[in-house]
Amino acid sequence: MIVPEGILCSKSHEYVKEENESLYTIGLTDYAVEQLGDIVFIELPEIDTEFSKGEVFATVESVKAASEIYMPVGGKIVQINEKLVESPEILNESPYDEGWLIKIEANDFHADSGDLLEYSDYKDELE
Amino acid sequence: MTVFGGWEMPVQYTGIIDEHNTVRNYAGLFDVSHMGQVFVYGKDALQFLQKIVPQDISLLKENKAVYCQLTYENGGIVDDLIIYNINKSKYLVIVNAANIEKDVNWLLENAKPFDVIIDNMSNEYSMLALQGPNAVSILENCGINIKNQPSFFTITETYINNVPVYLSRTGYTGEDGFEIITKNAAAPALWDLILSKGKSFGIKPAGLGARDTLRLEAALPLYGNDINADTTPVEAGLKWSIPLNKNCDYNGKDTIISQIQTGVQKKIVGFKMIERAIPRHGYEIYINNKKAGYVTSGGYAPTINENIGMGYIDTSFETKLDSKIQIMVRNKLYNAAIVKRPFIKKRYKIS
Structure with a gap:
């Protein structure tokens, strides 16, 4: 598993990765997908909807249970990973690459990202 | 690991879907030691059992098993069970882990007018479930000749690797297979033996997660979900x-x-x-x-x-x-x- 440089993680196990000035990719950490187990269903939001930080924007269901996924930073949905709807297992296989969830235009990344952790600190918190 | 009915149990080993498919195609081994074993002995054992379940235990031949519901006076379900006729005055009742205490209290309360002994051995016995199309071959590889393996819903007292076991042709997956009841001290070695003798038959350990998806596909009820005190056996499709x-x-x-x-x-x-x-x-x-x-x-x-x-x-x-x-x-x-x-x-x- 290659963890991309520079991602920030939330305590609820979402990551956010900067693509350019205002475009950010959001997904689930490798720890989260491993804990969920076999993922069999993903419900993603509509493009152009806006969510604030902390709002539920998606649901990921494993064989065991349904889990709500929260916005690590607020913004407007500009792209969703439609491949996941047909093939949710991609999220298990490749959470940082093929298994990203959404891309957003962040409202105020700097204000919203204050409580997010660098990956190494996130990993330390898990132990 | 997860806590289930007070027991620390594995939800999964290699992954729920992988374990599920392994049971359907080869064989899986489940540790279901959380299940309860209650023996019923005594002169009135049959009459007592007749009072507590809708099934006709007088028709249960020696070494045979029957799926039963323990019912309240209003028809609600206390638990679902398998009752085995071990011999004329000795029956074995397998109950759900989360219900052991409730069931034993219910049995004791109902036993008052009868000359019976209710012997809750749940803490002395462990239970392994070997399930899947290769279960028969794996048992044979463990030294139990196919001829000596019990038929569907039958139990035999036998030995696996010199360890005394109750071997029953039952399960909770919709597949052919066995449930093996043995004293706790012998269980870990038996687990290892079956996994090693089953290796060439594609066996894998399987957890609670796969047990639930397998039983759901087979539409086998789960107490607490599909049946409870507010449902009767008739409402529950039984x-x-x-x-x-x-x-x-x-x-x-x-x-x-x-x-x-x-x-x-x-x-x-x-x-x-x-x-x-x-x-x-x-x-x-x-x-x-x-x-x-x-x-x-x-x-x-x-x-x-x-x-x-x-x-x-x-x-x-x-x-x-x-x-x-x-x-x-x-x-x-x-x-x-x-x-x-x-x-x-x-x-x-x-x-």
């Missing part, structure tokens, strides 16, 4: 297990017989999602936008690659096969259709 001509009284008889003869207010159905959504325990069922019932078990079914469930529907609604229903998932209704249970063909070796 009428097939109840004889109409059992000629002695038992707890709940009036309600049960009247429901068989005149019908029920709610009944369990199986359904398959038409739209993409996963039904889960507790979700509401709607018919033509009216609330009609609730989901008791549901999830993704790996064998058929569908989202399926079971639930109760008020019988004032249409509950025929292929009827359309809706499941409320996160405040939205998704279409589903009533289908036959079980969702897969059971593959018991009934000979």
